[in-house]
Amino acid sequence: MAADPLAWWRRRSLRLRLTATASAVLAVALGAAAWLLVGVLGRALTDSTDEIAHQRAREVAALADDGRLYDPVAVSDGTIIQVLDAQGRITHVTPGADRLVPLVNARARGRTPRNGGGLFVDGDPYGIPGPLRVVVVRADDGRTVIAARSFKDVADSLTTTVHMLVVGTPMLLVLLGAASWVIIGRTLRPITELRRGAAEITGTARAHRLPVPEARDEVQELATTLNDMLARLEAAETSQRALISDAAHELRSPLASIRLQLEVALGHPPDEQEWRETAEGVLEDTLRLSRLAEGLLTLARLDEHRRPARRHPVDLAELIGATADRYDQAVVKIMGLEPAVVEGDAMDLGRVLVNLLDNAVRHAAARVGVELRASGGEAVVTVTDDGPGIPEADRERVFNRFTRLDSARSSNDGGAGLGLAIVRETVRAHGGSVGLADAGPGVRAVVRLPLPRPVPGHAKP
Structure with missing residues (x-):
């Protein structure tokens, strides 16, 4: 298998990759800026030289046209002037200029730009060091004015600029790379x-938190989010430890009872022991263990999936009617059922109703009421008993796992305290909510489940 050419790069530190990338971008930007600077500067200096030479040539052409041109031509700024007649012979020059050979031959003069631009001419054949910038202007009577200016100073300035950029740009790049x-x-x-x-x-330092930087930036948001995650994990671990401790405590009682009954039975002669009574006691404790194991498995499944594994339309009115029929009709009364169909698992929702009705019947004085209403896009199931009630401070706590209140609502047949916890987790998995309220006397359990939104364009049959 061919090696990935970018593997080495991806293995480098983030700091190195960011610095190298930034330096590469800076190098390209500085190189482009230097090239542009030299080009613009050279063009500006060339245009300035051409403008001066062209201006002097026009002045000389004007003097020639007026007949006021004298030889030698007087120019004070060092511009070299040659005036040619119609036959191409030099008639007037500035002091020191060549009187025999024109700076630009006839063919080159014909190619001179008409917009005032100049030509580069080598000055060595004329005894002038460096290149010359030459412009040609036409005058009357076929005369031609050639104006030239030395380009050596401009070329030296550009060379110096290039040398400075060649040396300075890498130094600036190194400085910027170090700063980056x-x-x-x-x-x-x-x-x-x-x-x-x-x-x-x-694992033993759960209370630690990650340091949060002072700057209000993305790193602070990341640290805050991670700390929130650690807090949730810590809360989940604490809850899990509490669950294990409570489950062990709940398991200890029936197991101890079973062991005690069996030890007592084995400690008596067979003919004196009531084995049927012992078996009934062991069976009762075994059923208690079975209910506890089933509740724990249900909670574990709800914690794992968070959403019902099976989602089908569930007719709550039909489900409530079938569930209420299992109880004494003199105790459980259906107060009203409005049509309501939700999406979910009928078995899980049936368990919610059974847990609420079992809890209500266990603590009711004489009557339990069940009601179903549909309003505001929600199906509202209400289970009300007329028992001793629950203090307002404990109405949220009773939904915690293995939570049982005082003897007024938690006799020996009250279970392990998982019923309301299963109710809340199941309702939450279906996207709803559950709460307790005062029924005066008694408690009202209110379950709210979302109704499916109607699909646009599909009318009800």
């Missing part, structure tokens, strides 16, 4: 602190 290394390092320092803080958090 430092700045990126300082920017990534909070992430390093987060990594160190995460490395210090172990």
